[in-house]
Amino acid sequence: MSDRPTRRERYERARRRRSVAIATVSTIVVVGALIILIPLTPGWERVRQAFFDGDVFIETFPGLLDAFWLDVRILLWSTPPILAVSLMIALARNTRSPALFPLRAFAVIFTDVLRGIPVILLVFLIGFGVPALGLSRTWANPLIWGSVTLVLSYSAYTAEIIRAGIEAVHESQRAGARSLGMTSSQTMRTIVLPQAFRKIVPPLMNTFVSLQKDVALVSLIGPVEILRQAGIDKATYANFTPYVAASLIFLALTIPCTRLADWALARQRARTGATTIA
Amino acid sequence: MRRSPTLRRIIPVIAVGALVLAACGSDDDASGSADDAVAPTDTDTGTDTGSGSGSGSGDAGPDCSSTIDDGVLTIATGEPAFFPWVIDDDPTTGQGFESAVAYAVATEMGYEGDAVVWTRTTFDEAIQPGAKSFDMNLQQYTITPERAENIDFSLPYFTANQAIVALEGSSAEGATTIADLKDVKFGAQVGTTSLAFITDVIQPTQEPFVYDDNVGAKAALEANQIDAAVFDLPTALYVSGVEIEGSAVVGQFPADAGGDTDQFGFVLEKDSALTACVDAAITTLTESGELDAITQEWMSDFTGAPVITVE
Numbered sequence: 342m343s344d345r346p347t348r349r350e351r352y353e354r355a356r357r358r359r360s361v362a363i364a365t366v367s368t369i370v371v372v373g374a375l376i377i378l379i380p381l382t383p384g385w386e387r388v389r390q391a392f393f394d395g396d397v398f399i400e401t402f403p404g405l406l407d408a409f410w411l412d413v414r415i416l417l418w419s420t421p422p423i424l425a426v427s428l429m430i431a432l433a434r435n436t437r438s439p440a441l442f443p444l445r446a447f448a449v450i451f452t453d454v455l456r457g458i459p460v461i462l463l464v465f466l467i468g469f470g471v472p473a474l475g476l477s478r479t480w481a482n483p484l485i486w487g488s489v490t491l492v493l494s495y496s497a498y499t500a501e502i503i504r505a506g507i508e509a510v511h512e513s514q515r516a517g518a519r520s521l522g523m524t525s526s527q528t529m530r531t532i533v534l535p536q537a538f539r540k541i542v543p544p545l546m547n548t549f550v551s552l553q554k555d556v557a558l559v560s561l562i563g564p565v566e567i568l569r570q571a572g573i574d575k576a577t578y579a580n581f582t583p584y585v586a587a588s589l590i591f592l593a594l595t596i597p598c599t600r601l602a603d604w605a606l607a608r609q610r611a612r613t614g615a616t617t618i619a
Numbered sequence: 620m621r622r623s624p625t626l627r628r629i630i631p632v633i634a635v636g637a638l639v640l641a642a643c644g645s646d647d648d649a650s651g652s653a654d655d656a657v658a659p660t661d662t663d664t665g666t667d668t669g670s671g672s673g674s675g676s677g678d679a680g681p682d683c684s685s686t687i688d689d690g691v692l693t694i695a696t697g698e699p700a701f702f703p704w705v706i707d708d709d710p711t712t713g714q715g716f717e718s719a720v721a722y723a724v725a726t727e728m729g730y731e732g733d734a735v736v737w738t739r740t741t742f743d744e745a746i747q748p749g750a751k752s753f754d755m756n757l758q759q760y761t762i763t764p765e766r767a768e769n770i771d772f773s774l775p776y777f778t779a780n781q782a783i784v785a786l787e788g789s790s791a792e793g794a795t796t797i798a799d800l801k802d803v804k805f806g807a808q809v810g811t812t813s814l815a816f817i818t819d820v821i822q823p824t825q826e827p828f829v830y831d832d833n834v835g836a837k838a839a840l841e842a843n844q845i846d847a848a849v850f851d852l853p854t855a856l857y858v859s860g861v862e863i864e865g866s867a868v869v870g871q872f873p874a875d876a877g878g879d880t881d882q883f884g885f886v887l888e889k890d891s892a893l894t895a896c897v898d899a900a901i902t903t904l905t906e907s908g909e910l911d912a913i914t915q916e917w918m919s920d921f922t923g924a925p926v927i928t929v930e
Contacts, residue, residue: 387748387889391769465838472842478804481843483828563828563839569809573829576810579746579766 390580397582401574405583408570409590412556415488415566419556420549422492427499432529434504448500455497460555463490468562487559495552502544506537543609546602550595567591683728683896686754692730694721695753698739701833702857703917704759710737716853716917717757720776723909724755724885727900728893742810745886746770754893756886759851761812770889773897775882776910781816782855782871782924784848784863786840791847791869796928797821797876804828806836806845812881813849820876821849837863851881853921870927 346354379385433441433448455463467490472481510533518528560569567587574583686692696717699708706714713722725735738753745756746769755773762772783800785791791803797820805827807814817827828845830836836848840863850858852871859866887894904910 384748391746391748469835469838469842472844473838476843478843483839483844560829561831561835563806563830563835563844565826565829569829572809573814576742577763577765577815579769581747 392581392585394578394580394582397574397578397580398586401571401578401583402586404574405567405570405586405590408565409567409587411564411566412553413594415484415491415556415559416553419488419491419495419552423495423499423552426492426496427503430496430500431503431507434500435507435529437525452497452500455493456501458494460490460494461558461561463494464558464561467493468559483562484559484564487562487564491552491555491559495548495555498548499545502541502548503537505544506541507533509540510536540609543602543606546598546605550598550602553595553598554591681895681899682892683730685892687751688736691734691736692725692728692755693736693738693753694725695738695740695745695756695758696721697758698741700739700758701854702861703853703921716777716913717759719913719917720910721755721757723904723913724776724897724900727903728896751888754887754891755897757883759854759883760886762882762884771887771891771894773885773887773894774901774905775884776901777883777914777918778874779851779853779881779883780871780874781813781849781876781881782852783869783927784840784850784855784859784866785846785869786863786866789846789869792867794869794927795925800847800927803846804844806830806839806848807850808833808836811851813851816872816876817849820872833858833862840866852924853918856921856924868924871924872927 430448430451433444434452436444458466464487468483468486471486471489472483514532514536515528518532519525523532557566557568560566565573567590571583571587575581694710696705696710700710700715700717701708702715704715704717706712706718710718710721713719722735725731740753740756742758742760744752745760746766757776759779760766760772762775766772783791783794789803791800794800794803800821801824803823804825805817805821805823807817807827807829809829809831814827814829817823828839830839833848833850833854836845836850837858839845840848847869848858849855852868855868855871859868885897887897901910904913
């Protein structure tokens with residue numbers, strides 16, 4: 342075999358070069374047009390002043406970054422319970438013994454109800470409602486009940502993802518394991534779940550990105566995190582620039598996670614042999 | 620032999636990046652010149668801070684005709700509008716302090732009866748750029764220089780003191796000086812002078828909680844999440860008397876306690892032609908004593924509370 346490219350390889354390389362050239366030109370045209378045309382609109386000066394004020398940005402950015410740390414902490418302590426609760430709910434839904442029907446029914450009701458109510462309403466209902474029952478100051482803390490709300494709501498979503506993953510494992514895997522003498526729980530633990538989790542990594546990442554943003558809803562019941570801090574700054578300056586600054590801070594966290602999710606998805610496609618059609 | 624697919628994908632990205640960088644550069648230039656261009660206008664009109672020259676032009680009668688709908692003055696308030704600012708959430712009756720003030724100002728401006736139309740907006744709608752759905756907006760907007768950068772304020776039509784509402788048995792009960800309030804867990808509404816008052820003047824040891832509206836602060840009081848909430852005095856008296864059972868106004872702070880003085884003004888579009896006209900109307904009403912009379916009529920029940928001293 343010589344190192345010289347074949348005709349086919351030369352042809353394909355030329356085609357690739359052509360694609361790159363077209364993509365570059367079309368991108369330059371579109372972005373260039375946007376940059377030239379938007380400032381020509383009559384309201385641009387007002388919009389620039391209201392959303393992109395450099396002084397307000399510099400003034401508010403450090404405080405927003407500070408407040409974002411609370412979002413990150415809520416995210417970190419909410420994620421492990423979400424995985425644990427959702428796994429239990431998914432397993433409860435997958436039980437097959439007739440005696441466990443009440444457990445299955447509970448799992449169905451849990452996912453239906455908590456997935457069906459907007460998170461924002463749950464935050465109010467649980468965040469103000471439960472402490473009003475007469476809890477002590479320590480236990481009435483809105484951070485606790487805001488986090489509990491996120492855990493309940495996101496467990497319902499995640500349980501459905503896990504269940505889908507479990508059901509995507511072919512029944513023959515289960516049958517094979519049982520015929521080798523494994524118990525039902527051994528089969529689930531060592532055969533079904535490991536395969537299921539490989540399948541659901543991309544949607545789980547997606548849910549995680551979504552949670553990163555919904556953490557901000559905890560601010561509705563008091564704690565000052567980044568969204569609330571941006572609201573305070575917005576009202577102080579009568580200017581929306583703090584919202585733009587907060588968006589940038591959110592993006593700095595969510596974009597790497599989204600990229601990671603995409604990469605996981607691409608890797609899975611490659612592994613399962615699905616081909617990309619241009 | 621095959622070239623890495625990543626490289627192919629990256630080239631357009633680099634192109635975009637370069638363009639965006641270039642755009643940012645030119646943006647800065649634009650902002651520089653734009654600010655230069657805007658600055659003189661600000662000093663010319665001089666009414667932006669709400670303390671401007673409206674009074675001087677009162678007699679001549681500034682042009683009050685440039686409303687968004689010809690011959691009609693569109694006034695906005697909140698949704699819902701609360702007692703005692705507007706009675707029964709119906710501003711068209713002229714019942715309630717802000718409703719009465721709005722009609723008095725409108726009359727001075729030459730709009731009476733059917734020529735006054737009401738609409739509702741949120742705080743954000745009042746400050747967002749672009750065309751406005753109202754000529755003037757009143758919902759207890761506090762006049763501050765920062766806000767005046769983006770919107771016009773009229774002269775003030777009311778000055779409110781800050782006050783503390785707490786449930787019986789709260790650690791804020793019986794406070795007579797600000798020092799008594801250091802360890803109190805506070806709550807307030809986002810974007811209000813009350814919140815700035817907590818952080819700037821009271822400076823409690825615990826970070827205050829913040830809510831979208833008074834209803835949130837109320838729920839937090841009832842849920843034992845905060846010890847006390849800060850409102851402007853009329854709202855505090857209403858909230859404690861009508862809305863939250865078992866609560867009371869612990870005290871009010873004197874107007875010179877510090878922080879921004881809570882002066883309420885009409886909000887108008889930035890550089891609105893009507894601002895001078897509204898200012899002139901408010902000046903006339905103040906000088907004639909009519910504004911005082913309206914304040915007496917609607918707010919006299921909303922000024923009594925023990926005073927908390929700063930020292």
